[in-house]
Amino acid sequence: MTSRTTDWWHTLAVSAAPADAPAAFCADLGADSLLAAYRSGLFPMPAADEYGRWMNEALYEDRVATGAIAVPGGDGELPYQVAWWSPDPRPVLIPGQARLGRRLARRLRNRLDWSTSVDRDFGRVVSQCAAGREPRWLTEELRRSLLALHERGWAHSVEVWQGPELVGGAFGVRAGPVLSLDSMFHRRPDASRVAVADLATRFGAVGGRLLDVQWDSPHIRSLGARPVPRQDYLDLLRSGPPVGPPATDLLPAARLA
Incomplete structure (x- = not known):
C-alpha cells in the first residue's frame, strides 16, 4: 500500500528548498517513501540517537516554523528523526x-x-x-x-x-x-x-x-x-x-x- 508520505514527496517544491539545510523532516523511512524521495531529488540523513534528533530540532525549528523546511501534512509531532536533503549546488x-x-x-x-x-x-x-x-x-x-x-x-x-x-x-x-x-x-x-x-x-x-x-x-x-x-x-x-x-x-x- 502506498503511504501518504509517498504521494507527498511528489508535491514537495524541492527547487525552492533551502540550499544549505534539509528540504524536509519526515520520519517515514519505509521503502516506498524512500524510493519516492530519491525520485524527487532527496536523500535521507537519519539521526543516530536522541541527541541527533535534539540537534535537528535546535538547528532548524525556526525554519520549520516559518515553512522554509517542510513537514508532511503538518504533523503535530515534528519528526526530527530523519532529515531529507537536496543540496544546492x-x-x-x-x-x-x-x-x-x-x-x-x-x-x-x-x-x-x-x-x-x-x-x-x-x-x-x-x-x-x-x-x-x-x-x-x-x-x-x-x-x-x-x-x-x-x-x-x-x-x-x-x-x-x-x-x-x-x-x-x-x-x-x-x-x-x-x-x-x-x-x-x-x-x-x-x-x-x-x-x-x-x-x-x-x-x-x-x-x-x-x-x-x-x-x-x-x-x-x-x-x-x-x-x-x-x-x-x-x-x-x-x-x-x-x-x-x-x-x-x-x-x-x-x-x-
Missing part, C-alpha cells in the same frame, strides 16, 4: 568522466587479482559502509528499507574483490536516469575509487546519465565529480525514461585503467 559525476589517476591506473594494470561485480553482496557492502562511521546515519531502519529496494531491483551495490576477499565497494539507489550514490568503503587503498569508477562505467553502458554523489568534498572532486545547480540536476532527474540496472558480471578491474 549538487555534486554529480558523469559516466565516462570518472578519474582514477595515473598512479592508480598503473597499479590496476598490474593487479590481475582485482575484479569487480555488481549486486553480488549488497547486504555486506551496506554493512561495511556503516561499520565504524560517525555519525551513524545508516541506521537499522534505513538499511532494512535499502535491502527491500535492492530486492525490488532499485538499489545496487558494486563490489571490489582481491581474489575472494571483498576489499571495497559502494551502493546507491537508481532513480530515472540517475544513480544516487549513498556511500562507499575500502579495505585496501583506493578500492573505493575503483568501485565508483566501475559503477560509473556500468551505469553509463545502460544509458545512465549521472551519478549523484550527494555531498561535495575534495575526495569526490578528485574522482571527477563537479557541482551543478540543483535545478539542473532536478531537470535531468525528471527528464527522459528510466534506465535499466547495470550489468552484474564479475570483470577484471584492470579494464578500467
